[in-house]
Amino acid sequence: MSSDSIVEYVLGSSVRTDVLLAIVAEERSIGELIDAVEASESAVYNAVGDLERKGLVRSLDTGWAATGSGQLVADLLEQQGNLCRLLADDYWREHDVAALPRRFRLRLTELADAEVYRAADTDPHAVVREVCDRVERAGTEVDIVTPIYQAEYESVMPDAPDARLIVDRTVALDALERIDSPDEADQWTETPVRVLDVDVGIGVTDSEIMLSLPTIDGQWDSRTEVIAEDDRAMEWGRDLFEHYWDRATPNDEFVAEHFS
Template identity: 30%
Template sequence: MSALEVYGEFHDDIQVIFRSRLVTQVLLALGSEKRSLSTLRDITGSSSQALIPKIRQLEALQYVEQVRDGYTLTPIGRLVEREIERLVTMVGVIERHKDFWAAHDIESIPRRFLNELHDLYDAEVIRDVEEDVFAVYRVFGAIIESASWIHGVSSIMSPVHAGAIREAALQGKPVELVVSQELAGKLVEEPYRTMLESLRGHAGFGLYVAASPVRLGMAVTDGFVSLGLYRRDTGTYDTATDLVSTDAAAIAWGERVFQHYRATADRLHLPSM
């Protein structure tokens, strides 16, 4: 049965949740813990007279039940609340930076990680602007400089970026990079070849070629994640815009993306001179 058919059959029950701000707020409020009626009043900014009928609706659906000193979700209520929470946070992360997500090829992000995009809610968009034409690179440089370790996935590279990463590796910072097959072909040529030769046999540095297509640029460190994508209108990589976060959930998301590509990647070996 399709989602449209399910909606048609259970339209009234579904609308109980999405038609009412208070019903949605009560479910989300109870998602983390039991709440008293007074606490629910404080959270929703509503009176008992407004709240109680909504709670009764949720009790009729068997999503909420009354317990000593308050209300809690039932087991099936917890299932429903998790999906509502995921939808709310997904809409939130998209709306917060809609211009970024709408302008870029987000489908280049593997599907499983698109489904976890809500982890990037606290990210900020960094753009090159007339007043700061090197904003994106300046932030990238600060990320690399402050890092204790660096993981990256990329289909693009510039000598300036490569130089910053090389310097970090020479300083003894563990660096692992997974690159696209197309980029790997460019890295064995100058000016990148000389940079890589200087890191040959260097402990803590690893360069790998992804087994699957890569169409993004991402750096993950112990303190940051930075994500760049291709533009939908031109099909070219957007060097002037990055999404950057210091939030732990966002960093963990970036690390999962890195490990996804790293798991099936092969080490890049430079051909003999």
């Protein structure tokens, strides 16, 4: 039986699903499973037998435990549940997730507990203010990726060695066109700055991540922001920033190349 059909088999019964997840959570006796799962005693017995025949659970002297296969199936069930929670918000239908590297799209379910902030028509700059407030509260330890120039964001970017900034290549080139020498390019004297072609906006502090994606038709959207504070989302955001940072060109090299 293929992995897809095993998952479908488990999902084909709510009792099988609940029993597997209960066993994965902790080793349980059959009596404990009957108490934990909302189903008849016979249904729980049948589910345990079905899962054992598929190699997803095994019997020990102390109770029922998941096999490696059972753990993998349970992990996939959790991901599917998180994906459903993520897709409940129209943000993901309206914005271009293809702007993200594929391996980070595959991990987007880690943002299942994120909140989407939206500016009302009567206050279109509310999200920009919200992001600025959060960056200022973060102090000097903040990592930012910006695919656009926005004066409000520039004004709150700290100039400190603990901060890091990645600027889109087009934004950087536009800035260089307005100066006459490399000496004028050091807007931040302490903050490490790098340059990269990027369509995604990210802010990572020690307690939250902020994410901006272009709309599905390629427009920049300053009126919505995805904000998350839980550990899984924080790890996703930190990993994404490091992915871009490792691929970006240090600003001094970029400036020297421009003026060479």
